[in-house]
Amino acid sequence: MRLGQNPAKSIQSVPQPAPVTIAVVTYIPFLSGYYAQSLEVLKTCLKSIWENTEPPYDLMVFDNASCQEVRAFLEQAHQEKRIQYLILADKNMGKGGAWNFIFQAAPGEYIAYADSDILFHPGWLSASLEILGAFPQVGMVTARPMRTPETFYNRTLEWARCQSEVTLENGIFIPWEVYRQHVLSLGTPEEQARQWYESRSDWRLTYRGVQALAGAAHFQFTLRKASIQPFLPFEMDRPMGQVRSLDEQINQAGLLRLTTCQPLVTHMGNQLVGDALSELRLGKSPRRRLVDAPFIRKPLLALYDAIFKLYHQ
C-alpha cells in the first residue's frame, strides 16, 4: 500500500532536453582480433565529443550488447554525468534497430549521429548546424567532405540546378590529403585511393553565403529529428550492412544530402592510427602475399568467421 505522498509529485520542474542530442552506437563484443583496440577507439571518440563540442547538447550512447569492459567504461562515464542517456541492450539489435530506437527516442530537435569510431574536431557541430539552418529541406549533413556515389545525392543536384539563389560548381574541392586520409582509414590501398581521386570530381553549393559539398555518409551525420521520422522504422534484421537504405530514402524524398567543406570529423576505424597506416604504404611482404593467396585465405576466413559466429550466438 502507499504510505505518504510520493515526493516525485513535488518536483516542480525537470531538466528540459538540449536542442541537440548527440547519439553514438557502440558494438564491441570482445576485445580481441578486429575489436582489439575498439575500446581505446571508443574512449578517443567520446573524449573528442566532450572536448570539441560546444554545449548545450545531450549525449546518448546506445550500447548494442558489448562486452563487460565496454559497458563498465560507459557506466562509469554515465556515473560521472558525461553521458546523459545510456541505453544498454542485452542483445544486438543491429545498427538499424539501434537507429530505430535512438531516432525515435532522442529528445533533441536535432540529432547528431556517429559510429563509435569517429574523432570529432572543434567546430564540427556549429558547422553542421549552420548548413542545416541555411539550406532548406536538408536531410543530413556530414561534417567531413567526401565523395559518395552520385545516385545518393542526385536529388540534391536537381534541387540546386533549379534554384537561382544557388551557385553550383563542379571541380576538385576536396584536397588530396583530406580525401586520402579518409579512404585509407577504410583500409583502401594508397594506389587505389589515388586512382579514385583522379577519376572523380566534387559538387559545391553556395546558398546565401553558406557553402557545402553534395553528398553525405551514414557513419556520421546531423539532421532534424522531424525530417527522419517518415522513414522510420527501418526494416533491418542484420547487425550491419543494411544502413544504405537511409541514404537512398533521404535522397529519394528530395531532401538534401550535404557535407561541410572542411574535415571536422575523422574516421578512426578499429585501430588508432600508427603502424597499420605505414603497413599500407609499404606494400605486401612475401608472407602477406602467401596468406592472400585464395586457396589459403578462403579457409582461414571461413574459420575466422565461424569463431565469431560462435561468440555472437
Next chain:
Amino acid sequence: MRTGKNPAKNGLPAYTPQRIGVALITYIPFTEGYFEQSLEIFGYQLASLKATTTQPFDLLVFDNGSCHQVVSRLKELHDQKQIDWLILSRHNMGKAGAWNWIFASMPNELICYADSDVLFRPGWLEASLQVLEVFPQAGMVGAQPSFYDVMQGAGAAHLPLVETGDYQLGEYLPDKELVDEYCLGIGASDELAAQFHANPLPLIIHPASGVKAVLGASHMQFIIPRQVARRVVPLPATKGLLRAETMSLDYRIDELGYLHLSTTSSYVFHMGNTITEHLLRELTAVTASPPARSQTREPSSRKASPFQRWLALLAKRPRFQRILLRVYNLLFRALYTENSD
C-alpha cells in the same frame, strides 16, 4: 584506420523484438523514508512479472535518475539478462518525459507499461489481450478496473462504437473485496473508499463474444498498441509527476478515437511503497503459480546442425572459449596485419 573486415557485417541475424514489450519506469532517488522499501518492491514486481507472463516478452527498464544503489542493482539485473534494455537517464525527466521515450521507441507491437510498484497476477496478459482483441479500437487496456474517470466524463471515443449496435453500455459494481483491495493499494481514506463502494463503474459489453470491459484505464499499468503509442508523443513533460501532464495521454488517445478500457477483474495489484502482510501473501500465491514459458528465443529461424549445436554448447565453456579466442587472434593477425608475431 580500419584493419580487416568488421565481423558484424557477415550477415548475422540481429535480434528480432518480441510481440510484447514490458516497460517499467523506476525513480528511487534515495532508499530512505518514502522510498525505503521501494527497491525491494521493485524486485517483487519483477518476480511476479516473470512468474505470470505466459508469452515471450522484452523487458525495458527506464531509470529516471535513481540513486547509485538502485542503478547498481539495475545493472546487475541487466548483466544477469533479467532486463533486455536498460535506459539510464542522468536526470528525472518526469513520468511523461519517460513515457515519451518509451512510447516513441519501443519496437514491440504491444507495449505494456507499469509503474515500478505493480504486482502482476496470473492471467493479466490473457485478460488484457482478450479485451484488445474484442475491442480493436482500444488505445489503452488496464488489467485492473479503473475506478477514476480521469477525463471526468469528457471521453467520447466510445460513443460511435455504441451507435454501431455491436456494443452496449452498462454499469458494473465490483465485488467488495476488489474495491477494498484497490483502496488498500492506494491508501484511500474511509470517505473515498465509501464512494468507490457505492458508485458503479461504466461498462462496455460486446454481446457477440460476451466480453465486458470497464470504460477507463489507469496510468498505473496498461497495454498500449505501438501504433497508438507512436501517435500520442510527445507529451508535455515539465514536472516530476504532474497529473495534468500524464492526463494529456488520455486526451490524446481519446482525440484519436481510441478507447480507454480495463478488465473487470483485478489482475494487477498496486503495491505502493510499503510491504504488508497482504502483499507478502499475494506474492507467495503469485510466484507459486506455474512458471512462465522461457523468454529466450532463437535469434534466427535458421536451424543449426547437430555439430553446430554441439560446438555452440562447447563454446560456452570458459576453457574452450580461451582456446577459440587465441585461434581467433592468430587468424586475425594472419589475415589482416603484416606482422603476425
